[in-house]
Amino acid sequence: MQVLVLHGPNLNLLGTREPEVYGAQTLAEIDAELGAIAADAGAKLLTFQSNHEGALVDRIQAARTDGTGFIVINPAAYTHTSVAVRDALAGVALPFIEVHLSNIHRREPFRHHSYLSDLAVGVICGLGANGYRLALHHALQSLGAARA
Numbered sequence: 001m002q003v004l005v006l007h008g009p010n011l012n013l014l015g016t017r018e019p020e021v022y023g024a025q026t027l028a029e030i031d032a033e034l035g036a037i038a039a040d041a042g043a044k045l046l047t048f049q050s051n052h053e054g055a056l057v058d059r060i061q062a063a064r065t066d067g068t069g070f071i072v073i074n075p076a077a078y079t080h081t082s083v084a085v086r087d088a089l090a091g092v093a094l095p096f097i098e099v100h101l102s103n104i105h106r107r108e109p110f111r112h113h114s115y116l117s118d119l120a121v122g123v124i125c126g127l128g129a130n131g132y133r134l135a136l137h138h139a140l141q142s143l144g145a146a147r148a
């Protein structure tokens with residue numbers, strides 16, 4: 001069982017970036033917690049953050065053949081702009097959950113549309129870093145179910 005967690009642009013700044021919107025936890029802390037949850041479940045967790053659209057597309061494409069069974073992705077600003085990230089996710093045809101720390105629907109209108117949501121298994125937003133944990137639990141559950 002392998003889950004890939006992807007973080008889009010500017011999420012490397014978590015902890016210092018608008019903490020009133022995105023919380024005080026750093027990305028390293030979030031990833032470490034997710035790693036521990038996956039390890040407890042006997043699963044492998046891979047994480048990847050990039051500020052570059054093409055790097056995210058390349059990583060998604062690699063997931064097709066690297067043993068990944070489920071993707072958890074916070075595409076950050078690319079949520080609202082990227083046909084390329086959408087096409088990559090559609091291309092690899094792996095199940096994924098879209099996560100946002102903030103409630104994008106309570107924010108500026110340009111954040112209300114996602115290029116990914118209609119392809120996602122589910123979307124979690126507004127629950128802070130807890131959203132990643134909930135998404136990972138679901139991913140592990142569905143991979144476990146698929147194995148059983």
Ligand code: DQA
Pocket residue numbers: 009010011074075076077078079099100101102103104111
């Ligand atoms: C975000 C919301 C996006 O609109 C924004 O561009 C981000 C982070 C979130 O986690 O709340 O960078 O995806």
